[in-house]
Amino acid sequence: MIAKVARWLLLAVPIVGIAEVGAHFWFRSRPPTFSEWESIREPVLGLGHLSAPVIAAPAWASPMVRKALGDERMPLAHVAHADMDRFEHAIEVSVLGERSGEVSGWTEESKATFGKFTFRVLKNPL
Secondary structure (H helix, E strand, C coil): CHHHHHHHHHHHHHHHHHHHHHHHHHHHCCCCCHHHHHCCHHHHHCCCCCCCCEEEECHHHHHHHHHHHCCCCCCHHHHCCCCCCCCCEEEEEEECCCCCHHHCCCEEEEEEEECCEEEEEEECCC
16 A cells, blocks of 8 residues: 555656646746736836836837836837937836847846846947
């Protein structure tokens, strides 16, 4: 009887390990929840560059970033910009490892990670 239980326990350990690895990848690839979006306000404000536009990557995240940061940090003039050439700096808020094409080629001055989010302060090379 004890040998039978021991065999089942030896089989259970790898099964639980495989399930745990699968859960890790599933949770890691999920987009942030609404409450997680709300938590980005203070870290983004702490980056400085208050005149720099905030860019979301991927683009579908822009409304969530704007809702979390508010109109004073993401004014319509920044959100509805024609191009990024007129700005010296930009702050990119990234989830799921995405990068914004609007600021490709810009120099990364600093980078911070906060939960599922990555914040980059970028400098325009022009």
